[in-house]
Amino acid sequence: MPSTGTTWHNMKSLRTRDSKSGSQGRSLSMARERYDVIVIGAGVVGSALAMALAERKLSTLVIDVDLSGRLSSSERNAGGVRATWWQPVNIALCRASIGYYRSIAREVGFRQKGYLWLYDAETWPKALAHVELQRSLKHPIETLSTREVHARVPEIDRLEGIAGATFSPEDGLINPNLLKNHYRERSRALGAEYLDGVYLYAIRAEEEADARLECWRADRPLSESALMRMMAQDGPGDAETGHLLTLRAGAIAIASGAWSANVLRLLDLPSFSEPVRRQISVVDNRETNFSAYGMIVDTSGVYFHNEGPHILAGYSPPDEPSGYYFQYDGEQFFQNEIWPRMYARMSCYERMRHVTGWxxxxxxxxxxxxxxxxxAPRVYEAHGFSGRGVMQSWGAAKALAGLIADGRYPEDLDASALSRERFADDRLVREELHI
Ligand SMILES: Cc1cc2nc3c(=O)[nH]c(=O)nc-3n(C[C@H](O)[C@H](O)[C@H](O)COP(=O)(O)OP(=O)(O)OC[C@H]3O[C@@H](n4cnc5c(N)ncnc54)[C@H](O)[C@@H]3O)c2cc1C
Incomplete structure (x- = not known):
């Protein structure tokens, strides 16, 4: 296990901008001075972890600079849930999560309408080679010929380039906001606490003593521009007032999504993950009704599903640079990336119209x-989900809570293949079924 020793970074701009000197220490809204675990980040992963920790009766505090999640990925995703992966650990974590989502399906809008995945001649043999693995891990999956694809979804009427397809009936779609709220409500009912407007800027973590977190807490809700500045590590901006806060815990868990690299840097630890922009178009297509189908993934990489009166369609350009970019390219993205690919597959999309996107x-x-x-000692992590955070959140949280509480993974949820050591030991868990 890597050791960080004692590291103590700080952001000068925050230290010098404490609006209430002497206000360091416990916030009035906190029940304790020390927690068993402090989770950094209250997205779907951090909230799931809070629930799993609280179920194990560990006192848990979750901090987030913006509990409403204005920049968080959990507020900006497609809601796809599938265990159709090629790596056993990814299949297992998703299968476990699907089992839980099914048990609360009505509350979180989980619809098991399946994933229909179309493959070209190059990828079809690889897909076929993984079907047995998927079935052996109790993930039901059918293989379809091109003709069967058309019979199942008659709107797919341009079949050129399809070598075969899989249909996985237990995969589906979820409402990610309802899921996050479920985790938060249940964890709160079990005693977990959430602290809003709290930005973590320094950590001390060592084997022998409790971890200490130095934070800045906004006195009032942060504006969008202040939030952007905070996340870019530029401090809160002159208009924002706040106070410094020191928190103490037996362990910390980094669930800070695409900002985990910044948090890990406070401990001089490499993150191995980087932020990459992904865009989704909302499309008006009243002439067809796709509500009977779940997610459809085309050979071109475009994925789409029905959402109310609209279609949500996403595409991940392979040359997208890394960085904290949030701009949606609008009509241009739709016209260049989405429409040509969808129209090439389905003539019914000739008249589809761009509405909006994000x-x-x-x-x-x-x-x-x-x-x-x-x-590191007293430092746990769950990030770098690479487009899988919603669908793996329950399984990942359950597994990590076991590791934190018992020092080992639960027998039925072993996530050890996903440890950071794999990058040094060349035990990569290459997942190719990535969109
Ligand atoms: C367009 C798009 C489509 C997607 N589609 C899917 C899909 O279909 N299915 C799926 O499973 N996944 C999908 N994903 C991925 C999924 O959204 C993420 O994997 C998941 O939301 C990650 O959750 P998280 O809790 O780790 O991170 P986040 O939701 O980003 O939460 C991290 C939180 O940490 C907080 N934070 C960060 N740094 C600090 C700090 N220093 N101090 C205090 N707070 C801090 C942030 O404010 C944020 O609220 C998609 C993502 C995008 C962008």
């Missing part, structure tokens, strides 16, 4: 699998 961040690792485990 951009958010994937936290991407070199092998496209998440990083879960112990990063």
């Amino acid at each position: 951009a958010g961040l994937y936290s991407v690792t070199p092998d496209r699998s998440a990083i879960i485990g112990c990063a």
